[in-house]
Amino acid sequence: MLRILGRASSINVRKVLWACAEFDIPFEREDWGSGFQPTNTPEFLALNPNAMIPVIQDGDFTLWESNTIIRYLATRHDQGAIYPTEAQARARIDQWIDWQASDLNRSWSYAFMSLVRHSPAHQDPQALAAGCAEWGRHMQILERQLAATGAYVAGSRFTLADIPIGLSVNRWFETPFEHPHLPAVRAYYERLSQRRAFCLHGRNGTP
Template sequence: MLQILGKTSSINVRKVLWTCTELGLSFEQEDWGAGFRSPDTAEFRALNPNAMVPVIRDGDFVLWESNSIIRYLAGRYHGESLYPADPYRRARCDQWIDWQASELNRAWSYAFLALVRHSAAHQDPQQIELSCANWSKHMAIVEKQLARTGAFIAGTAFSLADIPIALSINRWLETPLKHDDFPAITAYMTRLGEREGYRTYCRNGTP
């Protein structure tokens, strides 16, 4: 049985849970992270030296890093419809997965920690304003891409890339800041509402 270590409220754990739903995979989940068992232990660090969730155990195979995990699951469990074998289509999917991790996440980090987590170390008004503006700039990139495809982030079909992108959009929508009017994003999230994985795991880990 596939084991997923990490609490459902973690955006990166929800990537894995949603992917499992799309693939029809059964799994056992153990709650690790703030409010549950601490990953900063010798036991957990033996699995992930970074002491971060998620981690999966698939038999004797252990893997960490959420985007690596979802790619592995799609490759291991016949997820070609999510993660195409064709190198051109796969590269387009990878492009948006990597962009979400390297660019979009970096844009919203300060604003999210300030406005949602209320971190005392992230209360500089200028930095909050800058982060919000940068976040909106990146969301405009998503809006333009969705307007171009008229469907999903990497093209006309739902793919693995839609999972991290939709989770980031949800985080943007639920953060108390000024939200620009992005009709393609609104239509996209409505479209995704037809999917069980979205309904269960995209809204901060609650149905």
């Protein structure tokens, strides 16, 4: 059985949990990370030298980095339904997964730390305003893409890219500040909410 190390409230752990629900993968999850078992111990560092969650163990195979993990699970269990094997179709999905990790994820950092985590080091009003604006700029990119597809981030059908992007949208709506009007993003959020796996792991817990 798949072993998942990481607290269920982590956005990155929730990617893995959502993928497991989509592919009907049985798993056992253990609480590691903030407030639970520490990740800076020799035991955990032997699994992930970055001291980050999630980590999975599939038999004797250990893997870290959440987007890599969901790609691995899809490759093993999906049979091409939401992560196709054809090169161009897969590349279109991968570009949005990578965009979430490298651009969108980075854009919300200050606002999230200020407004959700209430970090004392992230309470500068000008920096917060700039952070919210930058986050909004990236969400406008997503808005235009969803308006073009009329459905999901990589096209007309749900794909693996919608797992990290969907959780990012959850974080957007759950962070308390005045959001610009993004009707395609809102419709996408409600469309995802029709999926059982998203309801289990995408709209629950701490964003």
